[in-house]
Amino acid sequence: MHRDLSLVADIGGTNTRVALARGTEVLPDSVRRYPNASADGLPTLLRRYLDELAPGDLTGACVAVAGPVRDGVGEITNIDWTFDRDMLGTLTGARKLAVLNDLQAQGHALGLIAESDLTRLLPQPAAAPKAARLVVGVGTGFNAAPVYDTAGGRFVPPSECGHISLPRHAPEQAALAETLVTHHGFASIEDALSGRGFTRIHRHLHGEEADGKAIVARLEAGDPAARETARLFVQLLGTVLGDLALIHLPFGGIYLIGGMARAVTPWVGPLGLAEAFAAKGRFSEFMDQFGIAVVEDDYAALTGCASHLRHLPIG
Structure with missing residues (x-):
């Protein structure tokens, strides 16, 4: 196998995807998906992956974690x-190393995602090439991260706004x-x-315990x-996205990722997203400057990890 390879991984709250990348x-x-419940920690999953694929020498390694990252240390919010x-570095032997928040990784993937992997919910107006963008994760958890393209490269600051x-x-x-x-x-x-x-x-609306997948199935059946x-979920999502749009001014677009974002996509129009x-009082007309799309690419975070590594110096 060609030696110019990097290992990339996307650790969600439920599953971990691991792959090899060449450039971006x-x-x-090379993609493998592992349930987090099958291991006692990420090192176990990465060793399993390396044993299965035996890729040889790796030039870089980057993992994206669903949780806060500080000074190169990532903590996964929904598992310990x-x-x-x-x-x-110890596990992979690579010299180019990075630990990102999962939304940071998604942000680094923007521009590398095919239009066919985007579902447009609100049209994207024309914007300057370096206009800010915003990635919003709606899945096992919730988070958002702005994306800035600067003269010094792309900057995707981490965030934990799901807990506000x-x-x-x-x-x-x-x-x-x-x-x-x-x-x-x-x-x-x-x-x-x-x-x-x-x-x-x-449960709040109906006093009923029901699995999310079962609720979506009932929604599809017209229950x-x-x-x-779904209406309260979608309208609350619209309110929060509007708040985030006014905070970050992402004229380059808002990009939703995650299983729940995809699950409600067919209903966001009729249920009032x-x-x-746009319900922002005298700023309501201002809100038509922000497009919204759902990212359908399962490997976007992996691509973002690979893109980030490509621009890192060997350390």
């Missing part, structure tokens, strides 16, 4: 895993927030806009209760 190209035949650059307070200016949002505070002590955006948040909204759940997004 992820090699499709911690990982750092030194561990990555849930909006409650509309009565239905306030009622949901009060329920979440009662049960969890605090109402964060992630408590509602995530896979488990979808089930919490359903009114499931539609009511655009209206909730």
Whole structure:
């Protein structure tokens, strides 16, 4: 196997994808997906992968983690895993090393994602080549990261905005927030806009315990209760995306990633995403400057890791 290879990995709250990359190209035949529950930590999964593929010498290694990263140390929010650059170097023998937040990795992939892998929810107006963009993850958790293209290269600062307070200016949002505070002590955006948040909204509205996939299946079958759940989810998502758009001014577009973003895509139009997004009082007309798209590329975070490595010096 060609020696100019890097290892890239995307560690979500539920599963981990690992692959080899040459330049910014992820090699499709090298991609493996592992349930996180099958291992006691990321080193176990990476050793398993390296044993399976035996890629030989690696020039670089980059992992994206679903959680905060500080000084090269990543903590996965929804499982008790911690990982750092030194561990990555020991495992892989590579000299170009990086640990990113998963939204940072997605941000580094923008511009390398085919248009066919994007579902446009709101049209993207013309924008300057270096206009800021925003990546928003709606899956096992919730987070967002701005993307800035500068003269010195691309800069994607990390964020943990999924853990800020849930909006409650509309009565239905306030009622949901009060329920979440009662049960969890605090109402964060992630408590509602995530896979488990979808089930919490359903329980709040209908007093019924139901799996998220089951609710989506009922939504597809035309069930009114499931539609009511999806409506509150979609409108709350629109409100939060509008808030984030005003904070970051992503004239280059907003890009949604994650399983829940994809799951509700067919319903965002009829259930009022655009209206909730634009409901900003005297700034409502300003909001039509931001396009929104869903990223359908499962390997985007891996591509972002590879792109980031390509621009790193050997350290």
